[in-house]
Amino acid sequence: MRALIIILALMLGGCYNSKSTPGHNQPSVTANTTLAQLRSICTGSKVTFNAAMPIVVSGTVISCDKEGYISQSLYIDDGSATAKIRIGAYNSYSLYPEGTKITLKMTGLTATVVNHQLTIGLGEQLRTIDSFPLLDRYISCSAELQSVEPTPLRATELTPEMCGKLVALEQMSYAYTAYEDNYTGKYLRFHDPELNHAYIYISQYAIGFNDLMPQQPTTIRGILCYESTPMENKLIPVIYPRRRSDLK
Numbered sequence: 001m002r003a004l005i006i007i008l009a010l011m012l013g014g015c016y017n018s019k020s021t022p023g024h025n026q027p028s029v030t031a032n033t034t035l036a037q038l039r040s041i042c043t044g045s046k047v048t049f050n051a052a053m054p055i056v057v058s059g060t061v062i063s064c065d066k067e068g069y070i071s072q073s074l075y076i077d078d079g080s081a082t083a084k085i086r087i088g089a090y091n092s093y094s095l096y097p098e099g100t101k102i103t104l105k106m107t108g109l110t111a112t113v114v115n116h117q118l119t120i121g122l123g124e125q126l127r128t129i130d131s132f133p134l135l136d137r138y139i140s141c142s143a144e145l146q147s148v149e150p151t152p153l154r155a156t157e158l159t160p161e162m163c164g165k166l167v168a169l170e171q172m173s174y175a176y177t178a179y180e181d182n183y184t185g186k187y188l189r190f191h192d193p194e195l196n197h198a199y200i201y202i203s204q205y206a207i208g209f210n211d212l213m214p215q216q217p218t219t220i221r222g223i224l225c226y227e228s229t230p231m232e233n234k235l236i237p238v239i240y241p242r243r244r245s246d247l248k
Contacts, residue, residue, distance in 0.1 A: 011135020020176040029103050031058035036080035038111060039118040046112040048122060054083050055106040060146050062166040063223055064242045068205040070163060072128055075164055075223050076102060082164030083111075085139075086121035095135070098242070099145035105138050115235055116160035116175045116226045127152045128236060155196040158237040167239065168196055173214035179230045185227060187238070188213060189221060199229065199238045200247070208244040221246040 033055045041047060047056055059076030074085040074092055085104065089095060096102055105118070109129075111120045121127055122134075129135055148167035158167070172190040178199060180186035185203040200220060206214055222241040229236060241247055 029105060030048060031056050031078075033057050033106075035059060035076070035078045035083050035118060038083070039081050039113060040107070042111045042118065045128075046110055048123070049106040049108065050112040051107055053107070056103060056244045057083070057106065058092055058101060058103045060148065061096050061098050061100045061102060061241065062148050064093045064098045065091065066204055067207040067243045067245075068244060069207075069225065069241045071203065071205065073075070074102075075166075076104075077165065081118060083120055084164060086119065086126055086128045086172040088128030089132075089135065096139070096141060097145060099148050100141045101144070101146060102139055102141040109138060115228075118164070137170040140203045155192050155198045158198070158224060160226055162233075163226050165224050165247075166242075167224045169239070171217045172198065172220045174215065175215045180228075185229060193217075199231070199236065201225075201238050201240055206241075206244075211244065214248060218248060 016236035018071055023167060025142060035057055038055065039055055057078070059082070060080070063070050063075035065071050071090070072086065072088055074096060076083050076085065109116065110123055110126060112126070113119070115167065117124055117210045122129060124214045129138060148166065150166045152168045155169055155172070169192070171192050173192050175189040175197065178187045178189045183204065185201055185206070188202065189197055190200060191197040198220070200222070200228050220239055220241070221237040225238050225240055226235045227238055228234060229238065
């Protein structure tokens, strides 16, 4: 029972360390590399960093897995680029809330660019960082939350260079469900007044998975990803909402 109480305390306590104290009390580590610089190092190859390459990056958390729309991924943005951190902890929003500035020590981690997205994980397979001791080893964060605002764009302005950004597409109307798999999720097609379209992905585990889509033009907010979909056999932009309200 005591062990269970300790685990719950860690999960509910926000950014933490192994002493069950907030992560912002950890010894400060200063970023020495931007995400854009890290991306340039890793483009075209997988790089596993060791003690001889003591790279440290930082960024603000722009994603949230509270409602199940995004899972096992933590997206950060430092203004120069974005990164997707493969994190195995469910309910990571309770550890690293949206708006938290985190610092990531790259020693022992692997990074590469996958589908235009700088991605960080463990080993050649980019495994998830899925235990408290590992999270504690690599990630520290501040207590102060920063404002997170999406970049307003049109569907025609989405580019691979923006992959991982939090974006907002205005005046988008629901067209139809382009593809649905009851075991994974569904792709919804939206279009703007000029009929330029964008796809939205909703996980089967997301709160509101079966909600009716708004019939009036709305603003779509979410993380921009590029992926090969069942609809098109090429990389296309897909928006991953953070929460139900991102579609209203």
